[in-house]
Amino acid sequence: MFACPVCLGALHDEPAALFCAVCERRYEKVDGTIPVFAENHQNHWGWVPRETVAKVVREKAVKPWDEIMRDVLSESPGLMHQIIRRSTDEARAVGKFLLSLSPQSRVLDIGCGLGAFAVSFARTSHEVVAIDLILEHLRWIRPYSESVGTTNIVLACAGDSPHLPFAAGSFDAVVMSGVLEYVALSSPGEPRAIQQAFLLDIARILKPQGQIYIGIENRLSYRYFLGRREEHTKMRFVALLPRWLANTMHKQSRGRELRIYTHPLSGYRRLLDATGFKDMQVFYPLPKYSRIATLLPLEEGSRDSLLPAASFRVSGWVDRWRSSAFGRYFARSFVIIGQRSKSRGSLLGQLVAAAREHCTQPVLANGASWNLNRYEVRRRTGKLYLHLTASDGSRLLAKVPLDPTARQQVRASYDAMSLVHQAPGVSSETKAVVPRVFGSASVGGHEIVLEEWRPGVQVRYGGPLRGHLVSQSMRFLIGLHKETQDRVKIDDGVYTEHFQPHFDRLGRWFAAAELQALEWRISRLNGFCREQVLGADLPIVLRQGDFSLTNCLFDPRT
Numbered sequence: 001m002f003a004c005p006v007c008l009g010a011l012h013d014e015p016a017a018l019f020c021a022v023c024e025r026r027y028e029k030v031d032g033t034i035p036v037f038a039e040n041h042q043n044h045w046g047w048v049p050r051e052t053v054a055k056v057v058r059e060k061a062v063k064p065w066d067e068i069m070r071d072v073l074s075e076s077p078g079l080m081h082q083i084i085r086r087s088t089d090e091a092r093a094v095g096k097f098l099l100s101l102s103p104q105s106r107v108l109d110i111g112c113g114l115g116a117f118a119v120s121f122a123r124t125s126h127e128v129v130a131i132d133l134i135l136e137h138l139r140w141i142r143p144y145s146e147s148v149g150t151t152n153i154v155l156a157c158a159g160d161s162p163h164l165p166f167a168a169g170s171f172d173a174v175v176m177s178g179v180l181e182y183v184a185l186s187s188p189g190e191p192r193a194i195q196q197a198f199l200l201d202i203a204r205i206l207k208p209q210g211q212i213y214i215g216i217e218n219r220l221s222y223r224y225f226l227g228r229r230e231e232h233t234k235m236r237f238v239a240l241l242p243r244w245l246a247n248t249m250h251k252q253s254r255g256r257e258l259r260i261y262t263h264p265l266s267g268y269r270r271l272l273d274a275t276g277f278k279d280m281q282v283f284y285p286l287p288k289y290s291r292i293a294t295l296l297p298l299e300e301g302s303r304d305s306l307l308p309a310a311s312f313r314v315s316g317w318v319d320r321w322r323s324s325a326f327g328r329y330f331a332r333s334f335v336i337i338g339q340r341s342k343s344r345g346s347l348l349g350q351l352v353a354a355a356r357e358h359c360t361q362p363v364l365a366n367g368a369s370w371n372l373n374r375y376e377v378r379r380r381t382g383k384l385y386l387h388l389t390a391s392d393g394s395r396l397l398a399k400v401p402l403d404p405t406a407r408q409q410v411r412a413s414y415d416a417m418s419l420v421h422q423a424p425g426v427s428s429e430t431k432a433v434v435p436r437v438f439g440s441a442s443v444g445g446h447e448i449v450l451e452e453w454r455p456g457v458q459v460r461y462g463g464p465l466r467g468h469l470v471s472q473s474m475r476f477l478i479g480l481h482k483e484t485q486d487r488v489k490i491d492d493g494v495y496t497e498h499f500q501p502h503f504d505r506l507g508r509w510f511a512a513a514e515l516q517a518l519e520w521r522i523s524r525l526n527g528f529c530r531e532q533v534l535g536a537d538l539p540i541v542l543r544q545g546d547f548s549l550t551n552c553l554f555d556p557r558t
Helices: 050-059 065-075 079-088 090-098 116-122 135-147 180-186 191-205 243-254 265-274 300-306 317-322 325-330 347-357 404-422 428-433 464-483 492-498 500-506 512-533 540-544
Strands: 011-013 017-020 026-030 106-110 127-132 153-157 171-177 206-217 279-288 291-297 310-312 333-339 370-378 383-390 395-401 437-443 446-452 485-489 537-539
Touching: 026 135, 050 065, 050 135, 065 079, 065 135, 079 090, 079 116, 079 135, 090 116, 090 171, 090 206, 090 279, 090 291, 090 333, 090 347, 090 370, 106 116, 116 127, 116 135, 116 153, 116 171, 127 135, 135 153, 171 191, 180 191, 180 206, 191 206, 191 265, 206 265, 265 279, 265 333, 347 395, 347 437, 347 446, 383 404, 395 404, 404 428, 404 437, 404 446, 404 540, 428 464, 464 485, 485 540, 492 500, 500 512, 537 540
Parallel strands: 106 127, 106 171, 127 153, 171 206, 310 370
Antiparallel strands: 011 017, 017 026, 206 333, 279 291, 279 333, 291 370, 370 383, 383 395, 395 446, 437 446, 485 537
16 A cells, blocks of 8 residues: 655565665654654644653553543643544544445545544544654554544555655545645645645545545635634735735745645636546535534535435525525635546435435335435534425434444434334323434444424523423423333442443543542432432333433524
8 A cells, every 4th residue: 555655666564664675765663553754754733742642652551541531631621622623523524424435445534633534434434544744643543543443544644745655546535624725835836736736646546436525715715805814824815815915925924935825616626627636516614624513515516416316405595695606705615525537426325315215204215305404513412414305395304423422322312212102101292292213224334314303492591481491391301201111120230321321421521630529529419319210110211212301302502
Protein backbone atom coordinates (compact mmCIF):
# COMPACT_ATOMS: atom_id res chain seq x y z
CA MET A 1 0.00 0.00 0.00
CA PHE A 2 2.71 2.53 0.98
CA ALA A 3 4.90 4.08 -1.72
CA CYS A 4 7.77 6.56 -1.61
CA PRO A 5 6.26 10.08 -1.55
CA VAL A 6 9.16 11.41 -3.65
CA CYS A 7 9.70 8.85 -6.43
CA LEU A 8 6.59 6.63 -5.89
CA GLY A 9 8.83 3.57 -5.68
CA ALA A 10 7.79 0.52 -3.66
CA LEU A 11 8.80 0.56 0.01
CA HIS A 12 10.38 -2.35 1.85
CA ASP A 13 9.25 -2.89 5.43
CA GLU A 14 12.06 -2.97 7.98
CA PRO A 15 11.68 -3.32 11.77
CA ALA A 16 12.19 0.39 12.47
CA ALA A 17 11.67 2.04 9.07
CA LEU A 18 10.36 1.81 5.50
CA PHE A 19 13.08 1.78 2.82
CA CYS A 20 12.81 2.85 -0.83
CA ALA A 21 15.22 0.88 -3.02
CA VAL A 22 14.76 3.29 -5.93
CA CYS A 23 15.84 6.59 -4.33
CA GLU A 24 17.33 4.97 -1.19
CA ARG A 25 15.32 7.10 1.23
CA ARG A 26 14.51 5.67 4.64
CA TYR A 27 11.39 6.66 6.60
CA GLU A 28 11.55 5.93 10.30
CA LYS A 29 8.67 4.47 12.33
CA VAL A 30 7.64 6.21 15.53
CA ASP A 31 6.41 3.93 18.33
CA GLY A 32 7.28 1.07 16.00
CA THR A 33 4.13 1.49 13.88
CA ILE A 34 3.77 5.08 12.56
CA PRO A 35 5.91 5.78 9.46
CA VAL A 36 7.00 9.41 9.19
CA PHE A 37 6.98 10.76 5.61
CA ALA A 38 6.43 14.43 6.51
CA GLU A 39 9.45 16.71 6.39
CA ASN A 40 8.10 19.13 9.02
CA HIS A 41 6.75 16.64 11.54
CA GLN A 42 8.66 18.29 14.38
CA ASN A 43 6.44 21.37 14.13
CA HIS A 44 3.63 21.21 16.69
CA TRP A 45 0.45 23.26 16.56
CA GLY A 46 -1.99 20.51 17.48
CA TRP A 47 -5.12 20.41 19.59
CA VAL A 48 -3.49 18.51 22.49
CA PRO A 49 -0.13 19.52 24.09
CA ARG A 50 2.87 17.28 23.47
CA GLU A 51 3.34 16.49 27.14
CA THR A 52 -0.29 15.36 27.43
CA VAL A 53 0.08 13.00 24.46
CA ALA A 54 3.31 11.63 25.92
CA LYS A 55 1.50 10.89 29.18
CA VAL A 56 -1.33 9.10 27.38
CA VAL A 57 1.12 6.96 25.37
CA ARG A 58 3.11 6.18 28.50
CA GLU A 59 0.11 5.12 30.58
CA LYS A 60 -1.99 3.30 27.95
CA ALA A 61 -0.39 -0.05 28.81
CA VAL A 62 -1.24 0.12 32.53
CA LYS A 63 -4.49 2.12 32.75
CA PRO A 64 -7.88 2.00 31.01
CA TRP A 65 -8.75 4.90 28.71
CA ASP A 66 -11.42 6.40 31.02
CA GLU A 67 -8.95 6.53 33.87
CA ILE A 68 -6.29 8.20 31.72
CA MET A 69 -8.83 10.79 30.53
CA ARG A 70 -9.91 11.54 34.08
CA ASP A 71 -6.31 12.28 35.04
CA VAL A 72 -5.72 14.38 31.89
CA LEU A 73 -8.86 16.47 32.41
CA SER A 74 -8.18 16.99 36.09
CA GLU A 75 -4.85 18.57 35.11
CA SER A 76 -6.17 20.44 32.02
CA PRO A 77 -9.97 20.92 32.19
CA GLY A 78 -9.86 23.18 29.12
CA LEU A 79 -9.00 20.17 26.93
CA MET A 80 -12.43 18.58 27.40
CA HIS A 81 -14.05 20.56 24.58
CA GLN A 82 -11.32 19.69 22.07
CA ILE A 83 -11.27 16.00 23.03
CA ILE A 84 -15.02 15.55 22.88
CA ARG A 85 -15.44 17.55 19.68
CA ARG A 86 -12.45 16.29 17.67
CA SER A 87 -11.95 12.78 19.03
CA THR A 88 -15.13 11.24 20.41
CA ASP A 89 -17.79 13.10 18.38
CA GLU A 90 -18.38 10.66 15.54
CA ALA A 91 -21.35 12.72 14.35
CA ARG A 92 -18.71 14.92 12.64
CA ALA A 93 -18.42 12.12 10.08
CA VAL A 94 -22.13 11.82 9.32
CA GLY A 95 -21.39 12.77 5.71
CA LYS A 96 -20.03 9.24 5.19
CA PHE A 97 -23.60 8.13 4.42
CA LEU A 98 -23.35 10.13 1.19
CA LEU A 99 -20.51 7.86 -0.01
CA SER A 100 -20.79 4.45 -1.65
CA LEU A 101 -19.03 2.36 0.99
CA SER A 102 -19.13 -1.31 1.96
CA PRO A 103 -17.49 -3.47 4.68
CA GLN A 104 -14.71 -4.19 2.16
CA SER A 105 -13.88 -0.52 1.55
CA ARG A 106 -10.52 1.07 2.29
CA VAL A 107 -10.73 4.75 3.26
CA LEU A 108 -8.02 7.42 3.52
CA ASP A 109 -8.58 10.23 6.06
CA ILE A 110 -6.29 13.16 5.22
CA GLY A 111 -5.72 15.61 8.09
CA CYS A 112 -7.29 13.19 10.57
CA GLY A 113 -6.83 15.41 13.64
CA LEU A 114 -7.78 13.57 16.83
CA GLY A 115 -9.55 10.77 14.99
CA ALA A 116 -13.31 11.38 14.99
CA PHE A 117 -13.62 10.66 11.25
CA ALA A 118 -11.15 7.78 11.28
CA VAL A 119 -12.87 5.93 14.13
CA SER A 120 -16.32 6.44 12.64
CA PHE A 121 -15.27 5.07 9.24
CA ALA A 122 -13.29 2.23 10.84
CA ARG A 123 -16.37 0.80 12.55
CA THR A 124 -17.86 -0.35 9.24
CA SER A 125 -14.95 -0.37 6.76
CA HIS A 126 -12.26 -2.95 6.09
CA GLU A 127 -9.45 -0.51 6.79
CA VAL A 128 -8.91 3.20 7.41
CA VAL A 129 -5.59 4.93 6.79
CA ALA A 130 -5.32 8.15 8.80
CA ILE A 131 -2.59 10.68 7.98
CA ASP A 132 -1.72 14.01 9.56
CA LEU A 133 1.24 16.38 9.62
CA ILE A 134 1.11 16.48 13.43
CA LEU A 135 2.69 13.38 14.90
CA GLU A 136 1.06 13.90 18.30
CA HIS A 137 -2.41 13.56 16.76
CA LEU A 138 -1.50 10.13 15.44
CA ARG A 139 0.01 9.02 18.74
CA TRP A 140 -3.25 10.10 20.41
CA ILE A 141 -5.47 8.17 17.99
CA ARG A 142 -3.82 4.81 18.62
CA PRO A 143 -4.81 4.36 22.31
CA TYR A 144 -8.20 6.02 21.78
CA SER A 145 -9.15 3.83 18.82
CA GLU A 146 -8.08 0.72 20.70
CA SER A 147 -10.18 1.77 23.70
CA VAL A 148 -13.34 1.83 21.53
CA GLY A 149 -12.51 -1.44 19.77
CA THR A 150 -11.37 -0.20 16.35
CA THR A 151 -8.09 -1.93 15.53
CA ASN A 152 -8.21 -1.50 11.74
CA ILE A 153 -6.73 2.03 11.60
CA VAL A 154 -3.32 2.47 9.96
CA LEU A 155 -1.49 5.68 10.91
CA ALA A 156 1.11 7.68 8.97
CA CYS A 157 2.65 11.11 9.41
CA ALA A 158 2.43 12.59 5.91
CA GLY A 159 1.02 15.36 3.76
CA ASP A 160 3.77 17.81 2.76
CA SER A 161 5.71 15.68 0.23
CA PRO A 162 5.50 15.89 -3.58
CA HIS A 163 3.11 12.92 -3.57
CA LEU A 164 0.87 11.12 -1.11
CA PRO A 165 2.79 8.02 0.08
CA PHE A 166 0.49 5.40 -1.49
CA ALA A 167 0.41 3.21 -4.54
CA ALA A 168 -2.05 3.92 -7.35
CA GLY A 169 -5.60 2.62 -6.90
CA SER A 170 -5.25 1.99 -3.15
CA PHE A 171 -8.51 3.50 -1.83
CA ASP A 172 -12.27 3.41 -2.32
CA ALA A 173 -12.73 6.85 -0.74
CA VAL A 174 -10.58 9.79 0.35
CA VAL A 175 -11.89 12.12 3.06
CA MET A 176 -10.70 15.73 3.45
CA SER A 177 -12.57 17.78 6.03
CA GLY A 178 -11.02 21.22 6.40
CA VAL A 179 -7.85 20.26 4.48
CA LEU A 180 -7.94 21.35 0.83
CA GLU A 181 -7.67 25.06 1.67
CA TYR A 182 -4.35 24.48 3.49
CA VAL A 183 -2.38 22.36 0.99
CA ALA A 184 -0.53 25.34 -0.56
CA LEU A 185 1.13 26.09 2.80
CA SER A 186 3.49 23.15 2.31
CA SER A 187 4.62 23.80 -1.27
CA PRO A 188 5.88 26.78 -3.28
CA GLY A 189 3.91 27.95 -6.29
CA GLU A 190 0.50 29.34 -7.16
CA PRO A 191 -2.00 28.06 -4.52
CA ARG A 192 -4.77 27.03 -6.91
CA ALA A 193 -2.29 25.10 -9.08
CA ILE A 194 -1.04 23.31 -5.96
CA GLN A 195 -4.60 22.41 -4.99
CA GLN A 196 -5.18 21.06 -8.49
CA ALA A 197 -1.99 18.98 -8.34
CA PHE A 198 -3.04 17.65 -4.93
CA LEU A 199 -6.43 16.56 -6.28
CA LEU A 200 -4.73 14.90 -9.25
CA ASP A 201 -2.60 12.92 -6.81
CA ILE A 202 -5.75 11.90 -4.93
CA ALA A 203 -7.24 10.74 -8.25
CA ARG A 204 -4.12 8.62 -8.72
CA ILE A 205 -4.52 6.73 -5.43
CA LEU A 206 -8.28 6.23 -5.83
CA LYS A 207 -9.80 3.19 -7.50
CA PRO A 208 -11.66 3.85 -10.78
CA GLN A 209 -15.00 4.20 -8.97
CA GLY A 210 -13.47 5.83 -5.90
CA GLN A 211 -14.94 8.95 -4.35
CA ILE A 212 -13.61 12.06 -2.67
CA TYR A 213 -15.33 13.76 0.28
CA ILE A 214 -14.54 17.45 0.81
CA GLY A 215 -15.76 19.64 3.65
CA ILE A 216 -14.76 23.27 3.14
CA GLU A 217 -15.83 26.90 3.55
CA ASN A 218 -17.42 29.02 0.84
CA ARG A 219 -15.35 32.05 -0.22
CA LEU A 220 -18.61 34.01 -0.77
CA SER A 221 -20.23 33.09 2.56
CA TYR A 222 -23.03 35.43 3.56
CA ARG A 223 -21.24 35.86 6.91
CA TYR A 224 -18.37 37.70 5.23
CA PHE A 225 -20.76 40.22 3.67
CA LEU A 226 -22.05 40.90 7.20
CA GLY A 227 -18.54 41.74 8.42
CA ARG A 228 -17.60 38.42 10.04
CA ARG A 229 -13.89 37.59 10.08
CA GLU A 230 -12.73 34.98 7.60
CA GLU A 231 -12.11 31.68 9.44
CA HIS A 232 -8.47 31.25 8.42
CA THR A 233 -7.03 34.76 8.08
CA LYS A 234 -9.20 36.29 10.84
CA MET A 235 -9.57 39.37 8.61
CA ARG A 236 -12.80 41.08 7.59
CA PHE A 237 -13.85 41.20 3.90
CA VAL A 238 -10.55 39.74 2.68
CA ALA A 239 -12.29 36.69 1.16
CA LEU A 240 -14.52 38.93 -0.97
CA LEU A 241 -11.68 40.87 -2.58
CA PRO A 242 -9.77 40.01 -5.78
CA ARG A 243 -6.89 37.66 -5.02
CA TRP A 244 -4.16 40.21 -5.74
CA LEU A 245 -5.74 42.79 -3.42
CA ALA A 246 -6.42 40.22 -0.68
CA ASN A 247 -2.80 39.08 -0.95
CA THR A 248 -1.53 42.65 -0.63
CA MET A 249 -3.67 43.28 2.47
CA HIS A 250 -2.58 39.98 4.01
CA LYS A 251 1.11 40.80 3.47
CA GLN A 252 0.68 44.21 5.10
CA SER A 253 -1.31 42.83 8.03
CA ARG A 254 0.32 39.43 8.61
CA GLY A 255 3.71 39.89 6.96
CA ARG A 256 3.35 36.88 4.63
CA GLU A 257 1.65 35.83 1.43
CA LEU A 258 -1.98 34.64 1.50
CA ARG A 259 -1.79 30.93 0.65
CA ILE A 260 -4.94 29.54 2.30
CA TYR A 261 -7.39 29.38 -0.61
CA THR A 262 -11.12 28.82 -0.50
CA HIS A 263 -13.41 29.21 -3.52
CA PRO A 264 -17.06 29.80 -4.39
CA LEU A 265 -19.04 26.79 -5.55
CA SER A 266 -18.22 27.55 -9.21
CA GLY A 267 -14.53 27.52 -8.30
CA TYR A 268 -14.77 24.12 -6.62
CA ARG A 269 -16.68 22.79 -9.61
CA ARG A 270 -13.95 23.95 -12.01
CA LEU A 271 -11.23 22.57 -9.74
CA LEU A 272 -12.77 19.11 -9.51
CA ASP A 273 -13.71 19.04 -13.18
CA ALA A 274 -10.11 19.82 -14.17
CA THR A 275 -8.85 16.92 -12.03
CA GLY A 276 -11.23 14.29 -13.40
CA PHE A 277 -13.97 14.40 -10.75
CA LYS A 278 -16.66 15.36 -13.24
CA ASP A 279 -19.55 13.79 -11.30
CA MET A 280 -20.20 16.16 -8.38
CA GLN A 281 -22.80 16.27 -5.64
CA VAL A 282 -22.99 19.36 -3.44
CA PHE A 283 -24.70 19.79 -0.09
CA TYR A 284 -25.29 22.79 2.13
CA PRO A 285 -24.43 21.70 5.71
CA LEU A 286 -26.08 23.58 8.56
CA PRO A 287 -24.63 25.16 10.58
CA LYS A 288 -21.28 24.22 8.89
CA TYR A 289 -19.36 21.29 7.44
CA SER A 290 -17.53 20.48 10.70
CA ARG A 291 -20.67 20.44 12.84
CA ILE A 292 -23.50 19.13 10.68
CA ALA A 293 -27.05 19.32 12.03
CA THR A 294 -28.85 19.32 8.66
CA LEU A 295 -27.81 18.63 5.07
CA LEU A 296 -29.59 20.31 2.16
CA PRO A 297 -28.83 19.06 -1.38
CA LEU A 298 -28.08 21.89 -3.81
CA GLU A 299 -28.35 19.95 -7.07
CA GLU A 300 -30.79 17.53 -8.62
CA GLY A 301 -28.05 14.93 -8.91
CA SER A 302 -27.50 15.10 -5.16
CA ARG A 303 -31.17 14.49 -4.53
CA ASP A 304 -31.28 11.42 -6.74
CA SER A 305 -28.28 9.85 -5.06
CA LEU A 306 -29.42 10.63 -1.51
CA LEU A 307 -32.37 8.23 -1.48
CA PRO A 308 -33.73 5.83 -4.11
CA ALA A 309 -37.25 6.53 -5.41
CA ALA A 310 -37.47 9.67 -3.29
CA SER A 311 -37.63 13.38 -3.97
CA PHE A 312 -36.28 16.00 -1.58
CA ARG A 313 -38.94 18.42 -0.46
CA VAL A 314 -37.54 21.02 1.92
CA SER A 315 -40.02 22.10 4.57
CA GLY A 316 -40.16 25.70 5.81
CA TRP A 317 -39.51 28.89 3.89
CA VAL A 318 -36.10 29.37 5.49
CA ASP A 319 -34.85 25.98 4.28
CA ARG A 320 -36.35 26.53 0.81
CA TRP A 321 -34.55 29.86 0.66
CA ARG A 322 -31.28 28.33 1.77
CA SER A 323 -31.47 25.41 -0.63
CA SER A 324 -32.13 27.63 -3.64
CA ALA A 325 -29.71 30.05 -5.30
CA PHE A 326 -28.79 31.42 -1.86
CA GLY A 327 -27.27 28.08 -0.89
CA ARG A 328 -25.36 27.75 -4.13
CA TYR A 329 -23.83 31.21 -3.88
CA PHE A 330 -23.79 32.33 -0.26
CA ALA A 331 -23.77 29.18 1.92
CA ARG A 332 -21.37 29.26 4.84
CA SER A 333 -19.69 26.03 3.71
CA PHE A 334 -20.13 22.99 1.48
CA VAL A 335 -19.92 19.22 1.62
CA ILE A 336 -18.85 17.98 -1.81
CA ILE A 337 -18.81 14.39 -3.07
CA GLY A 338 -16.74 13.94 -6.23
CA GLN A 339 -16.13 10.90 -8.42
CA ARG A 340 -14.76 10.20 -11.87
CA SER A 341 -17.53 7.82 -12.90
CA LYS A 342 -20.98 6.88 -11.71
CA SER A 343 -20.83 4.53 -8.73
CA ARG A 344 -23.53 2.58 -7.00
CA GLY A 345 -25.96 4.47 -4.78
CA SER A 346 -24.92 6.12 -1.53
CA LEU A 347 -24.73 4.16 1.68
CA LEU A 348 -27.80 6.02 2.90
CA GLY A 349 -29.66 5.06 -0.26
CA GLN A 350 -28.71 1.42 0.27
CA LEU A 351 -29.97 1.58 3.86
CA VAL A 352 -33.30 3.13 2.91
CA ALA A 353 -33.79 0.66 0.05
CA ALA A 354 -33.17 -2.23 2.45
CA ALA A 355 -35.53 -0.73 5.03
CA ARG A 356 -38.20 -0.36 2.37
CA GLU A 357 -37.95 -4.07 1.52
CA HIS A 358 -38.72 -4.90 5.14
CA CYS A 359 -41.28 -2.13 5.67
CA THR A 360 -44.66 -3.24 7.06
CA GLN A 361 -46.44 -0.01 6.08
CA PRO A 362 -48.77 -1.11 3.22
CA VAL A 363 -48.36 2.04 1.13
CA LEU A 364 -44.56 1.88 1.06
CA ALA A 365 -44.49 -1.89 0.74
CA ASN A 366 -46.59 -1.55 -2.42
CA GLY A 367 -44.05 0.74 -4.05
CA ALA A 368 -45.54 4.17 -3.39
CA SER A 369 -43.28 7.21 -3.65
CA TRP A 370 -42.13 9.24 -0.70
CA ASN A 371 -40.51 12.57 0.00
CA LEU A 372 -37.49 13.24 2.17
CA ASN A 373 -38.37 16.39 4.10
CA ARG A 374 -35.38 16.68 6.41
CA TYR A 375 -31.93 15.17 6.85
CA GLU A 376 -31.15 15.88 10.49
CA VAL A 377 -28.30 14.94 12.82
CA ARG A 378 -28.85 14.77 16.58
CA ARG A 379 -25.33 15.12 17.92
CA ARG A 380 -26.34 14.71 21.55
CA THR A 381 -27.94 11.33 20.94
CA GLY A 382 -25.65 10.20 18.12
CA LYS A 383 -28.43 9.52 15.58
CA LEU A 384 -29.27 10.53 12.03
CA TYR A 385 -33.00 11.25 11.53
CA LEU A 386 -34.74 11.18 8.15
CA HIS A 387 -38.20 12.74 8.07
CA LEU A 388 -40.23 11.07 5.30
CA THR A 389 -43.70 11.61 3.83
CA ALA A 390 -45.42 8.84 1.85
CA SER A 391 -47.68 9.52 -1.13
CA ASP A 392 -50.75 8.79 1.01
CA GLY A 393 -49.77 11.56 3.44
CA SER A 394 -48.50 9.32 6.25
CA ARG A 395 -45.29 10.51 7.89
CA LEU A 396 -42.39 8.32 8.95
CA LEU A 397 -39.20 8.78 10.88
CA ALA A 398 -36.12 6.76 9.90
CA LYS A 399 -33.37 6.53 12.51
CA VAL A 400 -29.76 5.63 11.70
CA PRO A 401 -27.48 5.26 14.76
CA LEU A 402 -23.97 6.67 14.38
CA ASP A 403 -22.14 4.76 17.13
CA PRO A 404 -22.56 1.56 19.19
CA THR A 405 -24.28 3.30 22.12
CA ALA A 406 -26.84 4.92 19.82
CA ARG A 407 -27.34 1.57 18.07
CA GLN A 408 -28.26 -0.08 21.37
CA GLN A 409 -30.65 2.75 22.21
CA VAL A 410 -32.38 2.69 18.81
CA ARG A 411 -32.82 -1.08 18.92
CA ALA A 412 -34.05 -0.99 22.52
CA SER A 413 -36.54 1.77 21.77
CA TYR A 414 -37.77 -0.09 18.68
CA ASP A 415 -38.29 -3.30 20.69
CA ALA A 416 -40.07 -1.41 23.46
CA MET A 417 -42.52 0.28 21.11
CA SER A 418 -43.22 -3.08 19.47
CA LEU A 419 -43.96 -4.61 22.86
CA VAL A 420 -46.30 -1.80 23.88
CA HIS A 421 -48.45 -2.29 20.76
CA GLN A 422 -48.42 -6.08 21.16
CA ALA A 423 -49.09 -6.25 24.92
CA PRO A 424 -52.77 -7.13 25.55
CA GLY A 425 -52.96 -5.17 28.80
CA VAL A 426 -52.03 -1.81 27.29
CA SER A 427 -54.99 0.51 26.73
CA SER A 428 -55.83 1.98 23.35
CA GLU A 429 -55.22 5.48 24.80
CA THR A 430 -51.64 4.56 25.65
CA LYS A 431 -51.05 2.89 22.30
CA ALA A 432 -52.33 6.02 20.55
CA VAL A 433 -49.45 8.01 22.08
CA VAL A 434 -46.64 5.51 21.42
CA PRO A 435 -45.42 5.51 17.77
CA ARG A 436 -45.87 2.34 15.75
CA VAL A 437 -42.83 0.65 14.20
CA PHE A 438 -42.71 -0.25 10.51
CA GLY A 439 -39.57 -2.33 10.04
CA SER A 440 -35.80 -2.25 10.19
CA ALA A 441 -32.81 -3.28 8.09
CA SER A 442 -29.03 -3.51 8.20
CA VAL A 443 -26.46 -2.82 5.48
CA GLY A 444 -22.70 -3.13 5.93
CA GLY A 445 -22.75 -2.80 9.70
CA HIS A 446 -25.18 0.15 9.70
CA GLU A 447 -28.79 -0.09 10.85
CA ILE A 448 -31.92 1.83 9.98
CA VAL A 449 -35.34 1.61 11.64
CA LEU A 450 -38.65 3.04 10.44
CA GLU A 451 -41.31 4.26 12.83
CA GLU A 452 -44.39 6.41 12.78
CA TRP A 453 -43.80 10.13 13.12
CA ARG A 454 -46.05 11.86 15.64
CA PRO A 455 -46.32 15.64 15.92
CA GLY A 456 -45.40 17.19 19.24
CA VAL A 457 -46.71 20.16 21.17
CA GLN A 458 -44.36 23.13 21.27
CA VAL A 459 -44.41 25.07 24.54
CA ARG A 460 -42.28 27.78 26.00
CA TYR A 461 -40.29 27.09 29.10
CA GLY A 462 -42.38 28.09 32.11
CA GLY A 463 -46.00 29.14 32.35
CA PRO A 464 -49.22 27.19 33.02
CA LEU A 465 -49.10 25.30 29.70
CA ARG A 466 -45.76 23.77 30.63
CA GLY A 467 -47.09 22.67 34.01
CA HIS A 468 -50.13 21.11 32.35
CA LEU A 469 -47.95 19.27 29.84
CA VAL A 470 -45.66 17.93 32.56
CA SER A 471 -48.61 16.66 34.60
CA GLN A 472 -50.08 14.97 31.52
CA SER A 473 -46.71 13.42 30.76
CA MET A 474 -46.35 12.04 34.28
CA ARG A 475 -49.84 10.56 34.18
CA PHE A 476 -48.99 8.90 30.88
CA LEU A 477 -45.74 7.44 32.22
CA ILE A 478 -47.42 6.15 35.36
CA GLY A 479 -50.14 4.55 33.25
CA LEU A 480 -47.57 3.06 30.91
CA HIS A 481 -45.70 1.64 33.89
CA LYS A 482 -48.83 -0.02 35.32
CA GLU A 483 -50.12 -1.34 32.02
CA THR A 484 -46.82 -2.95 31.04
CA GLN A 485 -45.88 -4.54 34.36
CA ASP A 486 -44.31 -7.96 33.99
CA ARG A 487 -44.24 -10.72 36.60
CA VAL A 488 -40.51 -10.23 37.04
CA LYS A 489 -39.59 -8.59 40.34
CA ILE A 490 -36.69 -6.15 40.62
CA ASP A 491 -34.02 -7.91 42.69
CA ASP A 492 -30.29 -7.29 43.14
CA GLY A 493 -29.44 -8.84 39.76
CA VAL A 494 -32.03 -6.82 37.84
CA TYR A 495 -31.00 -3.63 39.65
CA THR A 496 -27.33 -4.22 38.82
CA GLU A 497 -28.19 -4.76 35.15
CA HIS A 498 -30.61 -1.88 34.56
CA PHE A 499 -29.95 0.79 37.18
CA GLN A 500 -26.37 0.52 38.48
CA PRO A 501 -24.69 1.36 35.11
CA HIS A 502 -26.30 4.82 35.13
CA PHE A 503 -24.64 5.68 38.44
CA ASP A 504 -21.32 4.20 37.31
CA ARG A 505 -21.35 6.43 34.24
CA LEU A 506 -21.94 9.57 36.29
CA GLY A 507 -18.29 9.77 37.30
CA ARG A 508 -16.72 8.92 33.94
CA TRP A 509 -15.91 12.47 32.77
CA PHE A 510 -15.57 14.23 36.11
CA ALA A 511 -12.14 15.45 37.06
CA ALA A 512 -10.58 13.49 39.92
CA ALA A 513 -10.95 16.34 42.45
CA GLU A 514 -14.61 16.89 41.52
CA LEU A 515 -15.39 13.19 41.60
CA GLN A 516 -14.04 12.84 45.12
CA ALA A 517 -16.46 15.51 46.33
CA LEU A 518 -19.39 13.98 44.43
CA GLU A 519 -18.89 10.31 45.30
CA TRP A 520 -20.81 10.55 48.57
CA ARG A 521 -23.80 12.24 46.91
CA ILE A 522 -23.84 9.77 44.03
CA SER A 523 -23.70 6.92 46.53
CA ARG A 524 -26.66 8.35 48.49
CA LEU A 525 -28.67 8.82 45.31
CA ASN A 526 -27.89 5.25 44.27
CA GLY A 527 -29.00 3.95 47.68
CA PHE A 528 -32.26 5.90 47.55
CA CYS A 529 -33.06 4.59 44.08
CA ARG A 530 -32.31 1.04 45.20
CA GLU A 531 -34.66 1.29 48.19
CA GLN A 532 -37.48 2.59 46.02
CA VAL A 533 -37.42 -0.05 43.28
CA LEU A 534 -36.38 -3.32 44.98
CA GLY A 535 -39.35 -5.69 45.05
CA ALA A 536 -41.41 -3.74 42.52
CA ASP A 537 -42.83 -5.33 39.40
CA LEU A 538 -40.60 -4.77 36.39
CA PRO A 539 -42.23 -2.90 33.46
CA ILE A 540 -41.75 -4.48 30.04
CA VAL A 541 -40.32 -1.27 28.64
CA LEU A 542 -37.57 -1.21 31.26
CA ARG A 543 -36.42 -4.69 30.28
CA GLN A 544 -36.62 -4.08 26.54
CA GLY A 545 -36.22 -0.37 25.92
CA ASP A 546 -34.82 2.96 27.01
CA PHE A 547 -38.05 4.93 27.27
CA SER A 548 -37.43 8.40 28.62
CA LEU A 549 -38.94 11.84 28.36
CA THR A 550 -36.67 12.77 25.47
CA ASN A 551 -37.21 9.78 23.20
CA CYS A 552 -40.82 9.06 24.19
CA LEU A 553 -42.55 12.41 24.56
CA PHE A 554 -40.46 15.47 23.88
CA ASP A 555 -38.55 16.93 20.98
CA PRO A 556 -35.28 18.14 22.60
CA ARG A 557 -35.16 21.17 20.25
CA THR A 558 -38.35 22.62 21.77
